[in-house]
Structure formats: structure tokens, C-alpha cells
Amino acid sequence: MHFSEALINWYFTHKRDLPWRQTNSAYHIWLSEIMLQQTQVIKVLDYYSIFLDKYPSIHDLAQADEDEVLKLWQGLGYYSRARNLHASAKVISDNQGVFPQNYEALKKLKGVGDYTAAAIASFAFGEAKAVVDGNVYRVLSRFLGIDLPINSTEGAKLFKEKAEELLDKSRPADHNQAIMEFGALLCRPKNPDCTQCPLQKDCVAFQQNKISQLPVKLKKVKVRKRYLNYLILEDASERLLIQKRTQKDIWQNMFEFPLSETQNNTNEMTTDAFGLSLPTQNLTRLTEKPIKHQLTHQSLYTDFWKLNLTQNFESYPELVEGYTVVTQNELLNYAVPVLIANFIQTHFFKR
Numbered sequence: 001m002h003f004s005e006a007l008i009n010w011y012f013t014h015k016r017d018l019p020w021r022q023t024n025s026a027y028h029i030w031l032s033e034i035m036l037q038q039t040q041v042i043k044v045l046d047y048y049s050i051f052l053d054k055y056p057s058i059h060d061l062a063q064a065d066e067d068e069v070l071k072l073w074q075g076l077g078y079y080s081r082a083r084n085l086h087a088s089a090k091v092i093s094d095n096q097g098v099f100p101q102n103y104e105a106l107k108k109l110k111g112v113g114d115y116t117a118a119a120i121a122s123f124a125f126g127e128a129k130a131v132v133d134g135n136v137y138r139v140l141s142r143f144l145g146i147d148l149p150i151n152s153t154e155g156a157k158l159f160k161e162k163a164e165e166l167l168d169k170s171r172p173a174d175h176n177q178a179i180m181e182f183g184a185l186l187c188r189p190k191n192p193d194c195t196q197c198p199l200q201k202d203c204v205a206f207q208q209n210k211i212s213q214l215p216v217k218l219k220k221v222k223v224r225k226r227y228l229n230y231l232i233l234e235d236a237s238e239r240l241l242i243q244k245r246t247q248k249d250i251w252q253n254m255f256e257f258p259l260s261e262t263q264n265n266t267n268e269m270t271t272d273a274f275g276l277s278l279p280t281q282n283l284t285r286l287t288e289k290p291i292k293h294q295l296t297h298q299s300l301y302t303d304f305w306k307l308n309l310t311q312n313f314e315s316y317p318e319l320v321e322g323y324t325v326v327t328q329n330e331l332l333n334y335a336v337p338v339l340i341a342n343f344i345q346t347h348f349f350k351r
Helices: 003-014 028-034 041-054 058-063 065-071 079-096 114-124 134-145 155-164 172-185 337-351
Strands: 224-234 241-242 257-264 291-294 299-306 324-325
Touching: 028 041, 028 079, 028 114, 041 065, 058 079, 065 079, 114 172, 114 324, 134 155, 224 241, 224 291, 224 337, 291 337, 299 337
Parallel strands: 224 299
Antiparallel strands: 224 257, 241 324, 291 299
């Protein structure tokens, strides 16, 4: 049986019932594919429904405030996706809501690379373009016995060529869905179910007992350690200061408390470390030990500190410059990284 035919037959017997597979709406498919980048299906399901309820059309999303979009995205991670999603929505909305309708045009949208463009092009418009994601790399590497690193320039080029060669040009959407689902459910990274595999007879890795060795990946980039200190500065009315992260760094355009980044963990902090217009004062540490938060290439070690002022912020005009003054309840209206969101819930609202 042909490679693609075997996959598609398997797919229609075993596929998961996912909402974005029940539509050919480019908007719905684009939204799901952006959300699924680096994120598991189970987590995307709720966010996908919430976004479509809030923004039923591309025009609704385009007209939304970016802060609102980031708030709705909160907890899904990789926040540049939300910013790119919003920026692209504006471009498409200005084009009367008409999506780019082919692979090359889709790649011009912010946040849309080769894989996402191929997925949208095939699922929404039937273009014969093969997708290549982690699942596809794994299936092709094992089936064809390719030991070139999947994250090398040479390897990426070869896998793209092989994916195009094996694509069923008459059924690109079904083929692409099938090979990705096959990799996710059966040809898994660990403990693949080879006994149920319809490709077993022709699978090079299975025949040569190399399943556990493929695919090959170059060593990961070294993870950077960062030490963050946040100050919960509370005035006499129990109001707080927050600021927007505008620099090109993690969590861009999201909100946070006054921040001091240090070279290592520290057991003592003063107001001087935060560059605030206040007399030097020692701070109270709220965390027993640093909270570790893992990003793809960064390990964050975070402590929260507190200082209570005896007067309202209005008495410190220079202090509040560049910050937003909020009540504890108003904190919930702002898009913050999940690390800070968890702290807010625990510190302010857990009774």
C-alpha cells in the first residue's frame, strides 16, 4: 500500500475529534495553527473556543486592543504569537477580511513560517504543500532511515524534499493531517506502538532496530539563567505599581511589578536596587526560596519582595513616573506572565 494511502486510512480510523478539523475557515485554521505552535493540543482547546467566542471574525480580533488580546492569551505562553496574531489580523481586516490564499502569500504574515503556511494553505485552500513539524520529522526519519540531524540546515532541507515527494497531491489536507496525527498518537517519541503500525513492513528504523535512535537532533542551545526580583510596593490605600515591558525581551508588552534583575539569587534587597525615588529601605522577602520558571532557552529564578508606604502614591510624584497605579482587584484586568499571575492569585486572593 502507498505511504500516503496507508496513513490516510489509519487517520480516518483513529483521528481525534478536534474543532479546527471541522472547518475550512482560513481564520479558524490560522488561529488554531498559531496556538498549536510549541503548545499541546489539550491546552489549546479551551483557548481556541474562548478566542472565537470573543472574536468571532477576523475584524473583531483586528479591532481589539492589544492588551486585551494578551490578557486573553495569558497562560498559553510564547506571547509574541499573540502580538503577531493581532498585527496580522489588522492587515487581513484592512484587506476586507480576505486571507492570503497560497503558501507564499501566507508566509508574509507575521508569525507564519514554512510549517504554518503549509498547514493553512493545505487545510483551508487545498494547496499541495507538505507540512514538516516535529511529528513529521520523526515519522519520515524512522520510515526512511534518515540519520541527518533534523535541526541542521542540510537535514531540514532533505526532510522538506522527502515530505514533498511523499505528499498525496490530490489529498494534501488529509495527508498532512494524517502524518501529523500519526506522529502524535502512534509514532511517538518514546514507546511508539510499532505493533499497530501500518507502515511497519517498509519502515527502515523498525527493520534495522533503530526506532529509539531516530530522529537525530543536534545538541540544544545552552539554557541561560536569569534572576528576577519583583517589588510589591503598596501605598497607604493598598494600591500597587505595575509597568509595561516594552523592551524586546521575554513577555514584551505584558505587565509586571517593579523589577530588579541581579547576577545571582540574593537574600537581601533595598529600594536602591529598583531605582525608585525613595529613601534607602530594606525590603521584606515574600518568597521562602526563588520560584523557578522554565522557558525554552531560559531558566528564571524569581523572588518577590514587599514594602509598605505610610502615605499614598500621590505624595510621591517622582516615584510613580513610568508606572501604572492599580488596586489589587484591578491587577486582574492586566495581561501578566503566568509566573506573576500565579503569585497574584496566591498572595492577594487566596484566603
